[in-house]
Amino acid sequence: MHKAKTEMRVVFALLLLLFAGFLFLPLLVLLIRSFETGEGFSLANYAAVWKGRDMVGAALNSVKVSAVSAVIATTLAFILAYAIHCTRIFRPIKGVLKTAILVPMLLPTITYGFAIMYSFGNQGLITKLIGRNLFEIYGFNGLLTGYVIYTLPPAFLLIHNAFGYVDKKFIIVSKLMGDGTARSFFHAVLRPLAGALGGAFVLAFILSFTDFGIPASVGGTYPVIAAQLYQVMLGSIPDFNQGAVIAVVMLIPAAFGIWLLRYLDKLNFHYDKIDAIELPKHRVRDAGLGILSSAIVVGILSVFAVMFVAPFMNGFPYDTAFTFKHFSDVFASGDLTGVYKNSLWVALLTSLLGTLAAYGAALLNVRTKLKAKGATDVVSMITNTVPGMVLGIAYLLLFNGSSLKGTFAILVLCNIVHLFTTPYLMAKNALSKMNPSWETTGELLGDSWFKTVYRVVLPNSASAIIEMFAYYFVNSMVTISGIIFLVSAQTSVVASKIKELQHFAKFNEIFVLSLLIFFTNLVIKAACDWMQRRRAVR
């Protein structure tokens, strides 16, 4: 590892300034505002929120619907991961399942709600196919459906990743030792994955608890905390101090959840050496899980089917004649194409600058001897804890009167900070696997630190950088929670525009814009995957 140098300190200082100004300071202001009243500082705002029956009820509703969603999402995610890792299902089918389940991640959560409405509503596509209403879509059921779709992909990724560290040999050993199916399943699969399953539940819970997009579309009259927060902040009578209280209240379970996630990770088994072995064929198991996992994926994707059908019809569901009218209307409307261009700009700038910040922070953390380098880990832990809505409100409170208000810069900064953790960890993971002597070797051969980073470290972490870029881009395109409080008429992006179009019941436009986001993300993902594969082949 390398001695601290001036250029490292400069990069470190710049990063600290970024997070001091756009993470710590806004959160501090949020905390202060939550105690601020007309007569100074007190707990009056907290008391008022606590007394208000709406808020307590909404918080309880949030806990209830998030917990049920998390149980369902974790169960479904486990079934899918088990089918992929512990069966002899035809390999290409496994590949399709693995990719298809991640499709919802390419769309904003607010779109999920409209897809649910157009699928399960009285005139919905699935309702028509089945011939009857499956459930009342507004309120608890709609939220539950939306949250399950939203949290299933990340829960699956977590369990799927943990499965990679579970030695499947133990299933065979357990059988050879005479264990029955249940005992073998418990000892060789369930127990080693206990931490990951707990983690998936907590992750799904936090994501549901803090999401705004789904309640915004199918929340109906079932109040949840995220919708209440939006109402208090941007409703007819905004109350910023009470909003600050709700944001702080929202932060508590999120912080607890992140702490729990770290604790649960310790419960996972990490085998020293994992052999890639193939389990013996088992017709009932393979067929059963093949059908079940395909049904889960088809079920999830079928909700989005309407999104690909409705915009091509004159007026779904009543006039089903084929038309391109809705697309041509959107493309003819300068307003909507402008919003799409805004989204692209924000996503592009976020991914470029965000990748730079996350990579720089990881580089300093992993490959230098800077004394305070642990600060980047603290930042990553905090950005992981703070929900997008809370960060958005904190920005609103701090930058309301500043020149940053209503600019693209504030959206980009909010996204960079909000989405920082995952790309940072990606970079840390890649950089820690590299030879620790490269920088010393480079210096002995006449390089400055920057030069070795540019000539050696960067090219060898290209794969991680591409992955970080794709993560920032896709998530910037779909995020709504953070930026909903920060967009202006000039800086409106697709996700926030969808919320606006909802008021005018312009669902065809909503679906066309959602498709634009979807295909843009798909192209970026495919291009990044292609670049990564090309590098791997080389």
Next chain:
Amino acid sequence: MLKLQHIGKQFDGKTVLDDICFEIGTGEIMSLLGPSGSGKTTLLHLILGLTGADRGSIVFGDEDLTRVPMKKRGFNIVFQDFALFPNLNAYENIVYGLRNKKGLVSPKEVQEYIDFLELTPHLNKKIGELSGGQKQRVALARTLVAKPKLLLLDEPLSALDGVIKESIKQRIQSIAREFKLTTLIVTHDPEEALTMSDKILIINQGRIAQFGAPQDIIGRPANEFVEQFIIKQLRIKRQNIFNLFGEMYA
């Protein structure tokens, strides 16, 4: 000539090197020998300039280098894992430093190093395509191209096996002789140290256990540690071979 006087180093209050003194002449090979954790790698890093000494001085020729930063000492190292850059091919690794020091070595000289280390057939290969021995030779070539005043080798043979090990041993000796390059090797293997070096510095728990030529160490071990660590180990090896194959191989 490299001269270390009363070098001392502590980490978190724990002494890792204490009163290290030795001197080696130009073109000599010296091995730093000791068990794991004895402080030999720390001493290597101190000489390289990667770590600073708490006490004592490091003199090369007439120049006191104790406070001179690593980059300005003019020394170079081949790390145990070679630290080759996988995004570049073998040739690009070899000439890596020339972009920073234009004119330091002529293309003819580069070719001489390449020929000397028999690397011509491997120049266009990616690092991942090279064997352990080839990687070692590429790393040596890259270091030699930088024209170091002192060559440091950190466990140069530990990642190699059998015949390749012997060939690299000879290669290192030839480099020191051919280029009159003072060479310092870190190793934990007494056999390597005895067969490669002009002088051996044996370290135990951060202190010098013995410093001298291989013959002196074999003939007159200075203390119980040297006797146990080197002589006994060699006797056991010899006995094992004798037991297996009889007198002729022992």
